[in-house]
Amino acid sequence: MATSFTSNKMLMLQNRLLTSGDNVSIDLYKEIMIEYLLAMKTFVWENLPPQFQVDIEFQQLYKICGALQNKNYSNFYALIRDFQFSSTMSSSIEQLQERVTLKNLQLIENAYKSISFDDIQSIFGITSKVARQFCEKRGWQKDSSDLFALPCRSAVTVASNSDITKLVDMVCFSLKKISLEVHC
Amino acid sequence: MSALDQYVDHIRRLSSDNKYQDLAQSLLGSNVFHKNIQHIETILTTFALPEHTLCALGALHTIARAPSIPDFDRYLTQMETFIQTCSPEQVQYLPHFICDICHVITERLRSQNRARSGIPFLFHALELVRREPGQLLSIHSDLYQLCLLAQWFEPALHYLETDIIEINRENGRFDVKYLLLYYYYGGMIYACVKQYDRAMNFFENVLTIPANVTSLIMIEAYKKYILVKLILITTLSTTTNATSSSLAALPSYTSRSVVQAIRSLCTTYTELANLFNTNDLQHYQEFIHRHQEQFQRDKNLGLVKQTIHSFIRHSIQQLTKTFLTVSLNDLAQRVKLRSAQEAEKYLLDMIENGQIFASINKKDGMVIFHGCPEKFDANAMILKLQEETEKCMTAERQLRELEKDLALSKTYIQRTLALAHDRSKMLL
Numbered sequence: 001m002a003t004s005f006t007s008n009k010m011l012m013l014q015n016r017l018l019t020s021g022d023n024v025s026i027d028l029y030k031e032i033m034i035e036y037l038l039a040m041k042t043f044v045w046e047n048l049p050p051q052f053q054v055d056i057e058f059q060q061l062y063k064i065c066g067a068l069q070n071k072n073y074s075n076f077y078a079l080i081r082d083f084q085f086s087s088t089m090s091s092s093i094e095q096l097q098e099r100v101t102l103k104n105l106q107l108i109e110n111a112y113k114s115i116s117f118d119d120i121q122s123i124f125g126i127t128s129k130v131a132r133q134f135c136e137k138r139g140w141q142k143d144s145s146d147l148f149a150l151p152c153r154s155a156v157t158v159a160s161n162s163d164i165t166k167l168v169d170m171v172c173f174s175l176k177k178i179s180l181e182v183h184c
Numbered sequence: 185m186s187a188l189d190q191y192v193d194h195i196r197r198l199s200s201d202n203k204y205q206d207l208a209q210s211l212l213g214s215n216v217f218h219k220n221i222q223h224i225e226t227i228l229t230t231f232a233l234p235e236h237t238l239c240a241l242g243a244l245h246t247i248a249r250a251p252s253i254p255d256f257d258r259y260l261t262q263m264e265t266f267i268q269t270c271s272p273e274q275v276q277y278l279p280h281f282i283c284d285i286c287h288v289i290t291e292r293l294r295s296q297n298r299a300r301s302g303i304p305f306l307f308h309a310l311e312l313v314r315r316e317p318g319q320l321l322s323i324h325s326d327l328y329q330l331c332l333l334a335q336w337f338e339p340a341l342h343y344l345e346t347d348i349i350e351i352n353r354e355n356g357r358f359d360v361k362y363l364l365l366y367y368y369y370g371g372m373i374y375a376c377v378k379q380y381d382r383a384m385n386f387f388e389n390v391l392t393i394p395a396n397v398t399s400l401i402m403i404e405a406y407k408k409y410i411l412v413k414l415i416l417i418t419t420l421s422t423t424t425n426a427t428s429s430s431l432a433a434l435p436s437y438t439s440r441s442v443v444q445a446i447r448s449l450c451t452t453y454t455e456l457a458n459l460f461n462t463n464d465l466q467h468y469q470e471f472i473h474r475h476q477e478q479f480q481r482d483k484n485l486g487l488v489k490q491t492i493h494s495f496i497r498h499s500i501q502q503l504t505k506t507f508l509t510v511s512l513n514d515l516a517q518r519v520k521l522r523s524a525q526e527a528e529k530y531l532l533d534m535i536e537n538g539q540i541f542a543s544i545n546k547k548d549g550m551v552i553f554h555g556c557p558e559k560f561d562a563n564a565m566i567l568k569l570q571e572e573t574e575k576c577m578t579a580e581r582q583l584r585e586l587e588k589d590l591a592l593s594k595t596y597i598q599r600t601l602a603l604a605h606d607r608s609k610m611l612l
Binding site for chain 2: 014018071108111113116143146170
């Protein structure tokens with residue numbers, strides 16, 4: 001069976017693209033680009049009209065997309081830090097940066113028993129100072145040399161009994177209905 | 185009064201009297217418009233929309249079927265206006281006229297490298313003609329073709345996400361080619377957006393369509409099917425009992441003629457799939473290098489290169505069946521990677537995608553492999569179970585409706601009665 005691919009916001013943006021005809025503004029493309037980056041999907045540069053490809057902000061967005069695709073996180077943070085985005089884009093870029101950082105922190109927690117602060121900087125682009133702050137915030141331990149962080153995984157919520165009961169009732173009712181229909 | 189004027193009056197009268205069935209028959213059976221094509225533009229302006237939708241559609245269809253369209257951009261604008269202002273109820277009497285027009289426009293835009301400008305038009309044409317979300321039209325393959333050429337996939341994905349449960353016969357003009365192309369192009373689109381499981385499913389649908397002869401579309405679909413399956417192997421091994429020995433195998437319900445054709449025409453790809461079992465990365469890369477030209481000719485080189493990464497991931501996954509702990513250096517050597525850093529990158533990717541469960545201890549350079557930590561007791565799993573159960577129930581409901589329609593269809597009843605009659609004759 002099919003699964004959903006696009007968010008509601010992306011659907012709305014695509015609808016605007018479909019109905020705009022030849023009068024598509026560059027800001028609409030920028031919003032779509034950000035939405036792609038937020039959803040961690042690759043934007044296809046070739047889809048952009050040539051006159052928009054010369055826009056400096058868009059070129060920067062394209063480089064950011066490339067850095068994310070290649071998982072070059074040091075470059076990703078540098079590209080965001082070293083460029084002055086317009087007021088319409090800056091909140092989306094900030095949101096993107098937060099999402100990427102959170103995703104990487106979760107990955108570190110899932111994948112590492114111990115990792116040096118230097119490695120956090122070289123692999124994930126998070127500076128040593130920022131990494132130490134996260135260490136304290138997320139309850140990670142540090143080893144005796146103070147060079148390695150010892151990440152710990154966040155707790156998973158367990159279902160309450162009432163949810164399981166509801167699901168069992170639903171499945172049993174459906175199976176009973178199917179068997180009645182078969183007998184008829 | 186000329187024959188043309190008489191005809192135009194006749195169809196306008198039928199339209200005004202709401203005799204759409206007769207009007208459709210008249211438009212199908214007459215060639216007056218074809219014989220007077222030089223006057224078509226003038227006649228078209230006399231058909232007001234939406235009242236005389238069918239008449240206008242007949243005229244527009246005549247222009248599309250002519251050997252050449254004098255002013256194509258003007259015609260495209262006329263069609264866009266028609267789609268937005270016509271009567272959807274009248275269009276249902278001659279859906280294949282819209283489909284024919286879409287095919288002509290698609291072909292013209294494709295040859296002029298203007299794929300992008302046709303996508304909104306085809307999107308709206310589909311919305312106009314299809315009667316329900318799961319209905320397949322020949323326009324679907326046109327839309328997907330243009331989406332692939334323009335590399336703008338969202339309009340196609342909007343339709344691909346709904347499974348097909350019915351085919352619009354388009355007054356008997358629907359060809360199986362459009363069904364094959366729907367799944368072939370759909371598979372390509374899913375491969376572009378890296379939804380490889382859906383892509384594999386679509387390519388498999390192309391291969392398993394009942395056939396007495398093999399279409400070239402099936403041959404091309406098989407090549408991509410194998411490559412996508414190789415890319416997905418690490419995910420398939422985690423979720424099912426799929427092994428590398430079954431990579432080149434087709435489902436048991438594939439037509440015999442298709443299996444035989446593939447065996448003789450796709451040997452390179454079958455051999456590539458068999459090499460996956462050897463666990464020899466160098467040999468695998470040499471094979472790809474030797475046949476690079478062929479892969480390039482088939483436009484599959486990008487997918488082939490992705491199978492190399494999949495090969496490495498598969499090798500790492502195989503190690504988890506043998507080792508509980510292994511050093512990063514040892515892992516890199518066994519999988520024939522350049523360095524421990526490269527091995528770490530692959531491990532991170534696989535942990536992120538849920539293809540393996542492991543922890544890296546950078547302090548002593550060791551990797552510890554775990555079993556799946558999923559205890560199936562979290563809220564997310566319950567929601568997932570609920571979702572999957574609802575999907576099964578919807579699929580079961582749809583199957584029952586299809587079964588009921590089939591059992592009540594005239595062709596089926598005639599065939600079963602004929603079979604029963606033959607059997608009783610044999611007994612006598």
